Amino acid sequence: MNFIQLAEDISDATYSFQRDNLAARNSALEARISAASLLRNSLTQLASALGDRVRNGDLSPQASISDASVATVASAAGTSPKGSYTLEVSQLAQSQTLVSQSYTSADDLVGEGSLTIRFGAVDGASFTEDTAQTALNIAVDASDTLETLAAKISGESGGDLNAYVAQGTGGAQLVIKGRDGADNGFVLEPTSSAASPTQTPGDLSYLGWTPATDAGELRQTSQDAIFELDTVAMRSASNSVTGLPEGMTLELSGTNVGAPANIAFSNDSAAITTVMADFVAALNDLTGQLNEVAAAQGGALGNDPGARELKRDLARLTSEIVMPSAAEGEPNTLSDLGLSLSRDGTFRLDTDRLNETLVASPEGAAAMFTNGPFGVFATMDNLARANTVTGDPGSLGGSVSRYEDQIERNDSRLERIAEQQDGLRERLTRNLVSAERQISASQSTLGFLQQQIEIWNSSN
Structure with missing residues (x-):
């Protein structure tokens, strides 16, 4: 067994x-x-x-405007604007655009040094720095070309400036565009590493610009959007206007001085x-x-x-x-x-x-x-x-x-049962093996006695 x-x-x-x-x-x-x-x-x-x-x-009241060329109107999701408004736009927000003096090509060296770009408002020949905006300081290597400098300006400005090289009839020119808003104008202040800056192509000082020294480089001045909502004068650094009553938003696209547009909301x-x-x-x-x-x-x-x-x-x-x-x-x-x-x-x-x-x-x-x-x-x-x-x-x-708690308790009980089953199996194994040994010993003794009895019977 x-x-x-x-x-x-x-x-x-x-x-x-x-x-x-x-x-x-x-x-x-x-x-x-x-x-x-x-x-x-x-x-x-x-x-x-x-x-x-x-x-x-989709479920918010839908906006309509009598003159779609002036603006598009929307309402913030989850709001329920109502009523009507008048909108008169006298000025759109725009960014400053600056075009440098000419170079022969985009691969021309611009000269070693550093270029500081400060931000603020340009008004005629004056510039008022916006100290809340950190000036941009760009290190210009001796190997930098007009093309690589444009890439540095765009990359290091974090999106505040967009610069590229335009190859026009007059040669290669560095174009720099800022963000919309009156306080987002900028000036270029180069510091040349040359012992005697020449302000000619190949020397970094050639790229310097301020409104006081402008010789046609300024192509567009930065400005705020100016408009009236229900005759209340307002300004915005962007043509995308938020923070208006009842969650209304505007995307300004044109002016309509003297001819206010009507805005209304209707439920869908x-x-x-x-x-x-x-x-x-x-x-x-x-x-x-x-x-x-x-x-x-x-x-x-x-x-x-x-x-x-x-x-x-x-x-x-x-x-x-x-x-x-x-x-x-x-x-x-x-x-x-x-x-x-x-x-x-x-x-x-x-x-x-x-x-x-x-x-x-x-x-x-x-x-x-x-x-x-x-x-x-x-x-x-x-x-x-x-x-x-x-x-x-x-x-x-x-x-x-x-x-989940009940399953956890049941799992704990199953673990205890497994331990108890293992313990019983070990005890039974020991006891049965021990019994097997005792039976085997008894059988050996019985065999010996049977042999002796047979011997005795044969001798008689």
């Missing part, structure tokens, strides 16, 4: 029921974790998709109807998934508190106030946007109710699709976040955490 195999079989059979029972429990718990995680992810994805629709600006009712239809479809997908996994018979989350609470949250979604600060008579619930709950627990879009809201209060409806602390997105985002909280036993996150 194989006593070692016998010990293995007895120890395995002793603990197999406990081990199989715990393994089955872990399998069921993993199915619950998977179902709860899928529900939680579906809810998060729904909130995220809704947030994307709000942030991309069709876009709101479309997003509500998509929202209802997504809610029904989530509800169908919830009903399947939380079914009393056969559902992985049939008695799960997190799933039950999510069912209750979805059931009261239509009547939940999502705009607590809305004025009396303004829409403040999802039912005002046409979200309705059918008897079978599915959602449907009540287009008549939605259209009534869009006609009676288009601005109020648009305000419900903003990126603020209240509204449709905030409501779904809060619901999704609540179901990720692991410390709340009534959330899907709490359910996942609880099931």
